[in-house]
Amino acid sequence: MASLQQVLDTAAASQEQALERLFQLLRIKSISTDPAYADQCVAAADWLVADLNRIGIDARRCDTPGHPMVVGQSKPVKNKPVLLFYGHYDVQPVDPIALWNNDPFDPVLEDAADAQVIRARGAADDKGQLMTFVEACRAWVAVHGELPCQIRFLFEGEEESGSPSLIPFLKDNAEALTADLALVCDTGMWDATTPAICTMLRGMVGEEVIITGPDKDLHSGMYGGAAQNPIRVLSHILAGLHDENGAVTLDGFYDDVPELPEEIDQQWKQLNFDAAGFLGAVGLAEPAGEKQYSALEQIWSRPTCEFCGITGGYTGEGFKTVLPSTASCKISFRLTGQQDPQKIVDALHRYIESKLPSDCSVEYKSHGGAPATVMSIDNAAFPKAHKALSEEWESNAVYAGCGGSIPVVGDFQEHLGMESMLIGFGLDDDQIHSPNEKYNLSSFQKGINSWIRILDALTE
Amino acid sequence: MASLQQVLDTAAASQEQALERLFQLLRIKSISTDPAYADQCVAAADWLVADLNRIGIDARRCDTPGHPMVVGQSKPVKNKPVLLFYGHYDVQPVDPIALWNNDPFDPVLEDAADAQVIRARGAADDKGQLMTFVEACRAWVAVHGELPCQIRFLFEGEEESGSPSLIPFLKDNAEALTADLALVCDTGMWDATTPAICTMLRGMVGEEVIITGPDKDLHSGMYGGAAQNPIRVLSHILAGLHDENGAVTLDGFYDDVPELPEEIDQQWKQLNFDAAGFLGAVGLAEPAGEKQYSALEQIWSRPTCEFCGITGGYTGEGFKTVLPSTASCKISFRLTGQQDPQKIVDALHRYIESKLPSDCSVEYKSHGGAPATVMSIDNAAFPKAHKALSEEWESNAVYAGCGGSIPVVGDFQEHLGMESMLIGFGLDDDQIHSPNEKYNLSSFQKGINSWIRILDALTE
Secondary structure (H helix, E strand, O other), X not given: OHHHHHHHHHHHHOHHHHHHHHHHHHOOOOEOOOHHHHHHHHHHHHHHHHHXXXXXXXXXXXXXXXXXXXXXXXXXXXXXXXEXXXXXXXXXXXXXXXXXXXXXXXXXXXXXXXXXXXXXXXXXXXXXXXXXXXXXXXXXXXXXXXXXXXXXXXXXXXXXXXXXXXXXHHHHOHHXXXXXXXXXXXXXXXXOOEOEEEXXXXXXXXXXXXXXXXXXXXXXXXXXXOOOOHHHHHHHHHHOOEOOOOOEOOXXXXXXXXXXXXXXXXXXXXXXXXXXXXXXXXXXXXXXXXXXXXXXXXXXXXXXXXXXXXXXXXXXXXXXXXXXXXXXXXXXXXXXXXXXXXXXXXXXXXXHHHHOOOOOEEEEEEEEEEOOEEOOOOOOHHHHHHHHHHHHHOOXXXXXXXXXXXXXXXXXXXXXXXXXXXXXXXXXXXXXXXXXXXXXXXXXXXXXXXXXXXXXXXXX | OHHHHHHHHHHHHOHHHHHXXXXXXXXOOOXXXXXXXXXXXXXXXXXXXXXXXXXXXXXXXXXXXXXXXXEEEOOOXXXXXXXXXXXXXXXXXXXXXXXXXXXXXXXXXXXXXXXXXXXXXXXXXXXXXXXXXXXXXXXXXXXXXXXXXXXXXXXXXXXXXXXXXXXXXXXXXXXXXXXXXXXXXXXXXXXXXXXXXXXXXXXXXXXXXXXXXXXXXXXXXXXXXXXXXXXXXXXXXXHOOEOOOOOEOOOOOOOOOOOOOHHHHHHHHHOOOOHHHHHHOOOOOOOOOOXXXXXXXXXXXXXXXXXXXXXXXXXXXXXXXXXXXXXXXXXXXXXXXXXXXXXHHHHHHHHHHHHOOOOOEEEEEEEEEEOOEEOXXXXXXXXXXXXHHHHHHOOOOEEEEEOOOXXXXXXXXXHHOOOEEEEOOEOHHHXXXXXXXXXXXXXXXXXXXXXXXXXXXXXX
């Protein structure tokens, strides 16, 4: 424990320099979705390569058809695990720029209501998060001259724009990237004082349904009453997808959804999740999902069916008495447990076709699917990291779910056979993807300490 | 009867000149909705004033805040009715121009599949139709030196753009415009050989419904399951507006809808309406309205509830996992009998509010309403015109319904206390409002003859 404390002390002594390094990275406008910023993505990759080199990591920029990857590794350490750390250096666009109080690429340290915060685009997502790990490594190397195990690095520059180069890159560099465990720092805390390890990521299916009735738009006066209206047909279809208890009605939808493991269930109950606060923050009051499940289960462990977009007929200003030819809806399913995306799509198609009037037709556009990811806390790394996190934050860490998807976790599993552990220090109010993004200074500093403790715990 | 035949013979002898006059009017690009064509609207009005003057009508152009009206009258005739003839000289835009086979403003006489047709924008709607009446008057004056009764004229230039100047103009000129009966030539035949008098116009209510759930767009991963989805709420509301027999479920919706008068019912049954052909022409097969009513009743005499446009969430290319804040639908009701637009709107609001989850809200935008118009065939003018039409076409005329609305009829009733008789010679395949609009040469020539016979019948 003496040497762990030395590393923590070293990190504490260099907080100002660590913050200045993060600010350097935040000043680079690495917006991946806008080709105008391609040079800035290269600049961010080069900055990271240079910084990894400074702490003795053999790192290099790997160009791709899109933005470059940064890949690096430290030297092997006998009888110790090999770890891969993943983060992304690209950021979201900054529109609407008028809503920012500062230049999004001129980071500042601010006193917010109840905390000091780093304000900049990418402060939380994901430059601040990824630098917590880099700084932990730097402090460790400063004390010990080397890392406690071989650590491989993968920094991506396309996470905010669909990661088109990721899977080919993983396949082409499988040997160099595969490790005993991947560490991913792109998630959040339970709350400002309680750390979390995310062990459940919901999967997703996106399916667009286009109903056609008449073969052209009709005048609702001439044909109204006698002609099938595809908006009416679509409404019936959508209205039948949930029952009165909020459950999805598709045949076999819940077949592969397990009940929550007892240990997780008990822990979640003790969290006393503030459903009223969570919904109240967006102007709502009542959980709208399956009635027999808590709001937390509804967003973390239960599958859903949501309508993300609907359109048909005349949607401009004013009124047009049209009886439209088509109406369509983009439907998304969040999957949990072992739900199979293809089985869900098939059940949706069968359901729609059973409801379709004989003279309407339906067309589908697939927008992809991925199963849920459940990380087994039986893996010894999880209780070790759990203990390390709990010690740093002096608060019992939470095994949390995550309603969204982090595709890289599935990609690691599928293409490298590698499990991931998701630990991050973001907070719900970090405004990622929005104006005035921030990262709490405590997330940054205690995040660094957390990784130091986790590295220690995983390599004892 | 000798003098009637003389008028018909005169019309027959001047068919070429009548067609040339119509072509002159068709060459004027009087598109009312596009301010770039304002001068052309004035030119069309001036052309009509000059043409009416040529047949001894005291006519003038009356400017309005929009496009001008043309108003005229012939001299009073003792013990004869006063008639008002209404038509409109403005036309729809011609987009998409690429789909026209000819210049829309360079009229031609063409041999189509089974008839000679006049091809041009406005040929049927409404320049060709209004000139049938003017030519009838011209032939009458040529033979008799004067018209058989006082005829007043009102030609509007804003019918295709919502008639903003009409009601104020009617109010300001009530005395000059009010007649014993208005003749309106803006409707169609039953089929190419069977004339029709339209005696039922459905009314309309247009209401936009906007449902708000969360107060901002949410990420469907973060909130999906627990947060109310306004598309789901809207779908339930819309799906509940019709029962399984196609009837509208609103409280009291059918209270003021009378059954069809026996005489009309019998006549419609004898029409042997080709529902399969009517629906087949637009790619459909089954009438979608109230099951216990025929397709003809569904479009002519039964009220409806149609969805004209729906939108919510992300509707662009691809997929966005958004859980939207709002979703909205433009709903139109076609009204029949004595249905009161306000009562229908009130019932809709009560219904929606009864279905609304406690933490959603609803907002409405009214797009106006007008009750149905039913013209009583007990008025002696109707059987007279019916007989005249039947003689000209050698086919029993039909008392028809019209699914659409012709607002001027309600405006005449409300503001001038004047009933209308709707007789027109358009056909279903005239492609009004579409590229390659046409008017059958037989509609034009036998239309002129029809009006000559009707004038004779109404003034015997």
